[in-house]
Amino acid sequence: MLQINDLNVHYQSKQHPxxxxxxxxxxxxxxxxxxVIGPSGCGKSTLLHxxxxxxxxxxxxxxxxxxPLCPKTHSIGFIPQNFGxxxxxxxxxxxxxxxxxxxxxxxxxxxxRITYIxxxxxxxxxxxxxxxxxxxxxxxxxAIARSFIMNPDILLMDEPFSALDALTREEAQELFIxxxxxxxxxxxxxxxxxxxxxxxxxxxxxxxxxxxxxxEIIDNPLFNTENLRENEDYLKLSGHIRSIIKNGWRx
Amino acid sequence: MKSLKRLYGFLQGFIMLxxxxxxxxxxxxxxxxxxxTEVYFNLDRLYGMxxxxxxxxxxYRVAAGLGISLAVGIPLGMLMAYSKLWNRILNPLxxxxxxxxKTALLPIVMLLFGLGDTSKILLxxxxxxxxxxxxxxxxxxxxxxxxxxxxxxLGASKRQILMxxxxxxxxxxxxxxxxxxxxxxxxxxxxxxxxxxxxxLGYYIMDAWTRIDYPSMYAGIILISLLGFTLFILVDxxxxxxxxxxx
Ligand SMILES: Nc1ncnc2c1ncn2[C@@H]1O[C@H](COP(=O)(O)OP(=O)(O)O)[C@@H](O)[C@H]1O
Ligand SMILES: [Mg+2]
Numbered sequence: 001m002l003q004i005n006d007l008n009v010h011y012q013s014k015q016h017p018x019x020x021x022x023x024x025x026x027x028x029x030x031x032x033x034x035x036v037i038g039p040s041g042c043g044k045s046t047l048l049h050x051x052x053x054x055x056x057x058x059x060x061x062x063x064x065x066x067x068p069l070c071p072k073t074h075s076i077g078f079i080p081q082n083f084g085x086x087x088x089x090x091x092x093x094x095x096x097x098x099x100x101x102x103x104x105x106x107x108x109x110x111x112x113r114i115t116y117i118x119x120x121x122x123x124x125x126x127x128x129x130x131x132x133x134x135x136x137x138x139x140x141x142x143a144i145a146r147s148f149i150m151n152p153d154i155l156l157m158d159e160p161f162s163a164l165d166a167l168t169r170e171e172a173q174e175l176f177i178x179x180x181x182x183x184x185x186x187x188x189x190x191x192x193x194x195x196x197x198x199x200x201x202x203x204x205x206x207x208x209x210x211x212x213x214x215x216e217i218i219d220n221p222l223f224n225t226e227n228l229r230e231n232e233d234y235l236k237l238s239g240h241i242r243s244i245i246k247n248g249w250r251x
Numbered sequence: 252m253k254s255l256k257r258l259y260g261f262l263q264g265f266i267m268l269x270x271x272x273x274x275x276x277x278x279x280x281x282x283x284x285x286x287x288t289e290v291y292f293n294l295d296r297l298y299g300m301x302x303x304x305x306x307x308x309x310x311y312r313v314a315a316g317l318g319i320s321l322a323v324g325i326p327l328g329m330l331m332a333y334s335k336l337w338n339r340i341l342n343p344l345x346x347x348x349x350x351x352x353k354t355a356l357l358p359i360v361m362l363l364f365g366l367g368d369t370s371k372i373l374l375x376x377x378x379x380x381x382x383x384x385x386x387x388x389x390x391x392x393x394x395x396x397x398x399x400x401x402x403x404x405l406g407a408s409k410r411q412i413l414m415x416x417x418x419x420x421x422x423x424x425x426x427x428x429x430x431x432x433x434x435x436x437x438x439x440x441x442x443x444x445x446x447x448x449x450x451x452l453g454y455y456i457m458d459a460w461t462r463i464d465y466p467s468m469y470a471g472i473i474l475i476s477l478l479g480f481t482l483f484i485l486v487d488x489x490x491x492x493x494x495x496x497x498x
Contacts, residue, residue, distance in 0.1 A: 052404035071406030084401035088419040088496045097415070101405040130496040156404075 002028035002051070002069075002154055002186065006060035008211075009046050019211040021046045023060065026205070026214060028154075033180065033187040033223070035201025037194065037241070039249050042212035044190040045081075048156045051188065052078040064153055075102065077147030077155040077185070081163060083139045085131040091142050092127040098150035114149050120179055121145045137168040144176060148183055157189035161196060173200060177224055194238050195229075198222050206241065208249050215244060215251060257487055261480060285465055290473065293466035306478065308450035312368060312443065313436040313482075316375025320432060323376070324383025325425065329417070331384070332391035345384055353377040354442055366447025375439050379432045390424035391417060423497065426490045433482045437475060452478065 008022030021043030028034055038044050049055040051062060053071035062069040069076075077098070078084070085094045095118065099106060106114075118124040121141040131139055140160065147155050160176075161169045177200065180187065191197050197204045197220075204218040218240075221233065228234050244251060269287045276286040331338040331345075357374060364370035394417065402415055444453030456471035491498055 049400070052400070053406065054400050054403050071404050073406075076404045076406075078401055078404035080397065080400055082397070084398075086398070086402075086415065086419070088422075088494070090496070097402070098405055101402060101407050101411055101415070132496065150405075 001030050001065065002188075003063040004028075004051075004060070005063075007047075007050060007062065008059045009043065009050055009055060010057075010059075011046075021050070021212050024212070024214055026217070028186060028188060030186055031184045033200065033202045034189070034205055035197035035203070035220075036188060036190045036205045036207060037192065037197045038207025038212055039209050039245075040192070042207045042210045042249070044207065044212065045158055047212070048078070048158050048188070048190060051154070052076050052156050054078070074154070075150055075152045077150060077152035079140075079143045079147060079155075079157040079160055081159045083131075083143040083160075083163075085139055085142055085146075087131050090128050090130050091123055091134070094131070094142055095123075095146045095149055098146055098152075102150065104150075113151075117145050117148050117179070120182075121175065135168075136164050137172055140164065140172055141175070144179070148179060148185065151183070152185060155185045155187040155189075157187070159190050159192065162192065176200070181224070194241050197241070198234060198237055199224070199228055204241070206244055206249070215249060257484065283465060285469060290466050290469040294470050294473075302474075304450050305452050305455045306474070308448070308454075309437075309440055309444070309452045309475070309478065312371050312375065312440065312451065313433065315368075315372045316379065316436050316439075317429065317432050319372065319376045320379040320383050321425075321429070324380045325387050328384045328387030329391060331388045338388075341384075345381060349381050349385065354439070357442055361446070368448075371443035371448075374443050375436045378439060379435055382431065382435075383428055386424060386428055387421060390421040394420045419494075423490070423494055426486055426494075430483060430486050433479065433486070437479050440475070 004024055004026045006022070007024045009020050010017040011020050012018075024047070036044055036047065046055065050058050051069070053069060053074075053076060064074050067073065075098075086097065089097065095114065096106070099110070104110065115124070118127070121144060123138060123141050123145055126134065126138060126142070131142070134142065140163070144160075161172055164172055173196065189200070191200070200223070201220050202223045204220050206215040206218070207213065208215050218237070220237070222228060222231060222237060225231060225234075272287050276284045327341065331341050353374065356377060360370045360374050360377070364373055398420070399412065399416055402412060407415065440451060440453035441457070442453075444451035445457060448454055452471055452475040456468055456475070459465070459468035459471055
């Protein structure tokens with residue numbers, strides 16, 4: 001479980017600090033998948049950077065499995081908006097990066113997992129290609145494979161589908177849900193699409209304008225529902241979220 | 252592929268240059284400008300041990316000068332990129348000495364380090380090392396900070412960040428540096444091999460010049476160009492091997 005207590009993040013810009021996020025308190029359940037939605041600049045990326053150990057200067061507390069969050073002791077999967085593949089490593093090397101950094105030995109069991117995930121995400125045939133030889137969708141699948149291969153304590157994704165075109169996006173979302181259902185890795189992802197939040201979030205976290213705080217956390221019964229848009233509850237829920245947005249990201 | 256293309260370009264250039272040279276030689280018709288054919292037929296004078304010694308002597312000075320420049324310059328550039336304090340200490344020094352024409356230091360280097368290879372190599376180092384420091388520092392500073400994020404979230408150590416991000420990111424820049432350095436070092440040979448040695452292509456050319464042996468002089472010029480070209484191709488091959496992702 002991930003426990004966030006009174007988290008505040010300030011950036012030091014030109015002498016005076018900018019309050020970018022907080023205060024935020026939230027507990028993320030084990031095996032949950034949380035969609036974070038909020039206005040541009042409210043601190044969604046900042047939140048993910050704090051949760052992934054990239055930002056270390058924050059006030060408050062972040063506990064993962066009861067221990068203060070630390071990228072060295074915890075296993076954190078982070079997928080930035082540009083997917084974060086290293087341009088000088090091919091797909092296979094990128095997928096194994098997390099294991100190499102963590103110095104995990106690759107035995108037959110791990111090898112099996114790697115092969116399975118790469119095949120499931122349909123990138124096995126691309127192993128020897130470099131990121132600049134891949135389409136956006138292929139890059140994203142490689143990034144997702146990298147995260148699932150390391151079997152992280154928590155998976156963080158910053159607008160993972162927004163760089164893809166509409167058709168690729170739908171496919172990628174379905175594929176992600178399929179592999180997520182298999183491993184149930186605790187996940188927090190940022191999105192700016194209401195539909196994506198409803199399709200992919202078991203819980204939907206709505207943030208306020210900057211500095212971002214929590215407006216509402218919605219239990220989403222529609223998670224992973226097919227033909228979402230034809231569902232009556234979908235209209236109700238998206239209507240509710242839209243009204244919050246219209247109200248200036250307030251209840 | 253890139254080196255093959257370059258080889259092809261070189262051959263084209265080589266043929267064109269020789270045609271122009273031939274025409275010019277026919278038109279000018281003076282002893283200072285022999286026809287390329289005369290020069291090439293004279294190349295056999297150079298064969299054997301003698302030639303090898305000249306090439307090896309120059310190659311040794313260039314390689315040692317470049318090697319030391321990279322070995323000193325890259326770590327200093329890194330230090331300046333990663334430590335604000337060191338950048339503040341070293342930056343004025345680097346910027347003050349950067350525009351000083353280092354060839355003007357030749358007499359001092361000679362007086363302090365004698366006429367041997369030490370002073371020759373040191374002069375090459377003085378000229379090249381500053382460029383290596385500045386460009387490797389800038390290359391590191393220009394790495395977009397985002398690229399570090401995924402590996403930081405994995406808890407990478409400083410050494411891992413260096414091996415997985417910094418070095419591969421600046422490698423193309425370093426190789427460009429190496430190319431520029433080769434060109435510079437070869438031209439410095441004419442200063443450094445003008446004294447205290449009887450070996451080296453720079454010496455060979457100037458010696459032939461003073462003996463008014465023009466065919467040998469041109470042969471020396473051709474050889475030093477070939478040496479430069481060979482080194483360039485080697486760097487290209489190195490780049491293809493090390494930076495596979497760019498090809
Ligand atoms: N490195 C930084 N230095 C100073 N301010 C920053 C920095 N990064 C982000 N900010 C500011 O912090 C706020 C939150 O940014 P961010 O987390 O990127 O927002 P979001 O991802 O929700 O669009 C914004 O107002 C932004 O201008
Ligand atoms: Mg953002």
